[in-house]
Amino acid sequence: MGHGIAEVAAISGMEVKLIDVSWDILNRAKERMTDSLKRLYERGVIKDSPDSIMSLIEMSVSYDVAKSVDFAIEAVPEILDLKRKVFNELDKVVPKESILATNTSSIPISDVAETTSRKQKVIGMHFFNPPPLMKLVEVIPSKYTSEETVDFTVDLSKKMGKTPVRLRVEVPGFVSNRIFLRLLQEACREVEAGEATIEEVDSTARNKLNLPMGIFELADYVGLDVVVDLWKVIVERGASDVKCSSFKRKVEAKELGVKTGKGFYTYPSPGKYSKVKLPQESRLKPERLISLAVNEGAWLIENDIVNAHEIDTVMKLGFNFPKGIMEMADSLGLENIVNNLKGIYNLGYKAYEPNPILLNMVSSGAKFYKA
Incomplete structure (x- = not known):
């Protein structure tokens, strides 16, 4: 993620x-950026030569090169203490007026900001892989975070050729990972209730919802250890849980998905993904599969975090x-969505209690999008 974001900024x-802990890591990053830029150049995606873009990137194992930066983006692993350590160092080095951003995918930004002397200038800037x-x-x-910091970050995202979705309120997991x-x-x-098999769930996702991957297939692709960590962070910080042991059992068995060659499905070799064959x-x-996600979307809208269009922009992009x-x-x-939620809620799953927004919309015949 770090070298991918650096590449985007240089483009x-x-x-x-670009700062990292060793020259081995930095040299590998240089090779990957150069290869990526060559592919983009050959396809006509970028006009500037890879060499001219790479000349904009200076690498170092010392924070000293950050003494004059306007904006810093951290992309270290999802460990709060590690992120705080990085922000402590950056806070000492970069100019007082500069902004510090974290690329975390789930950790609350406030938890990171509190370790600095510039809490109003700390913000989350969550890129997606590959940047x-x-x-x-x-x-x-x-x-x-100050409004000035938010506005600057939104503008910077656009200058980097990205589509920013701005959350109005901080929430663990943001939009993407909560949905x-x-x-x-x-x-x-x-699956654990015996209502469908893993393959049936993924068949519905791919063949009825036309998603690029099945749900379990996507989890394998992301990494089941990453999924379990994400799940834990969001639930521990207030989101209602749904009991599930399948993911934890896979992680305990060291079957982490594509990265190990086996997860819910088996792949050609560790790190090599191939599209899973599913029944037609x-x-x-499909309305049952997405019911809880839609309920979460309604919760995000109810709490004025994002609107329906912004939720959908996140899921599409x-x-x-x-x-x-x-x-x-x-x-x-929406009536089908609510009926599914009510049915599962009545089985004892509290997370499925229909959001008031959905109930009101069904009673009034409203939709999220006007015809």
């Missing part, structure tokens, strides 16, 4: 300082969905 004509190809950036203010988590939870509940038919209805999740809900019928 946009910005001078970049040179993915258009989405979630911009997340903490409870301390993703709800899809994972319902997929897992279906499935007994699982961040996950390559052909339609946004709220748009899917409209086409499948």
